[in-house]
Amino acid sequence: MCNAHTPADASLNNDRRAFLRLATVGAGALMLASALPTADIHAAPAPKPANDLNPQQALARLMEGNSRYAEGVTKRHDFMSEREALVSGQNPFAAVLGCADSRIAPEYAFDTGRGDLFAVRVAGNFVTNDGLASLEYAVAVLGTPLIMVLGHDSCGAISAGVKAVKDNAKFPGKIQGLADALKPSVNKVLKAPGDLLENAIAQNVIDTVAQLKRQSSLLGDALAKGTLQIVGGIYKLHSGKVELIG
Template sequence: MCGNCDSKVISRRGLMAGAGTLLAASALAIRLSHAAEEKPAPNAIAPSEALDRLKQGNARYRAGEFNERDYFAGRDARASAQYPIVAVLACADSRVPPEIVFDQGPGEVFVVRDAGNVVSNYGLASLEFAVAVLNVRLIFVLGHSSCGAVAAALQSVRERKKLPGHLPELVEEIQPAVIAAHGKHASDLLAATINENVRLGMRELKSRSDIIGKAVSSGKVGIQGGVYELATGDVNLI
């Protein structure tokens, strides 16, 4: 065989080998890309695990042993996506910041706040967004001791006194909890109403939203409630 023929054969073999290497590399890149796409999100955890994290965080908060965090770290990554482990419906009271109460960092808690932790229409839509888009696995309804909104609802029922502005709308949302607490003949009616108001919120989230109701029924999302004690920092689960 002539030298030119040998060089052509070698060139053809080299070309085939190079093409094979390129195809293999491309296939590997595609597999790695799919693997990256299929990697579970950071908040793809069981509802029970999300609750455990909140309990552990509250224990650290009570003990004054906060996790040390660099709040600047990860800011660039959070600019493009968020993966909260829980959505919290909390009272707007300035003494009850959920992220601090549960010792969680930026991007870990999706918070909706209304006076009396009532389930307003916009708040409900926000929690639906948390479930349907952000894939939170737990919704936590957080009331607190000595809640002024609940106390106002109690006073309104007792004295049949009409409050100014939009406050009557807020009080009306809490009144079913007042009635439920009265029915239990509790010695501390305010504390009992605060507890019943948390239970009311938990029920309304499931009954008023098909998105949340179906997610809870399927086991994908859990709902938990609790009352934060202002004096001790403890969150008592309901």
């Protein structure tokens, strides 16, 4: 039985392994895992063994990828060669909470392939309930060791937050809610020296990192165990470089 896994078997085993990992983070999840059959659980290999990293290794790999990207020496990412492994599951080595801005594509910016980055994107890269749930899934179920909150210069969403604070600007549709969500970070730097938009972009990343650490017991547990690191970065449009902040 053990020698004749189909991709479907492998996927099932990966799902089971993921559920069992989740079982370590809460009683409710433990009940979920205990409801699963245990007779046929095999330790399926990680789809991408090179992604099995600790938080420090993951951050180093992420920044090395960004250096390659900024210098124009990115690797060739051949989906054909990794497609079969990724049918059975995923083990991304980093999650990125980034802006939806079309110029900030995390997979490109860090020179990563499929199955490497778990990307959560929303204009203004701030914490939403669904975004947080997605990051909790990456950490608690997929075992992702690193979250990077990635802001960028000239961010239109943060600019809307600045206008909402300074000019009491009103925006159509749901955009007003997004601008309002960014107001607290803008207010913190309203009287700081330097460029208000740049300061607000950096403050929003710092605040988002703090919120992720504070608002989620799942992420907090992983941080306490040393299996997770949460960092902030700013993507520079001109150079393509990501600068760590916070």
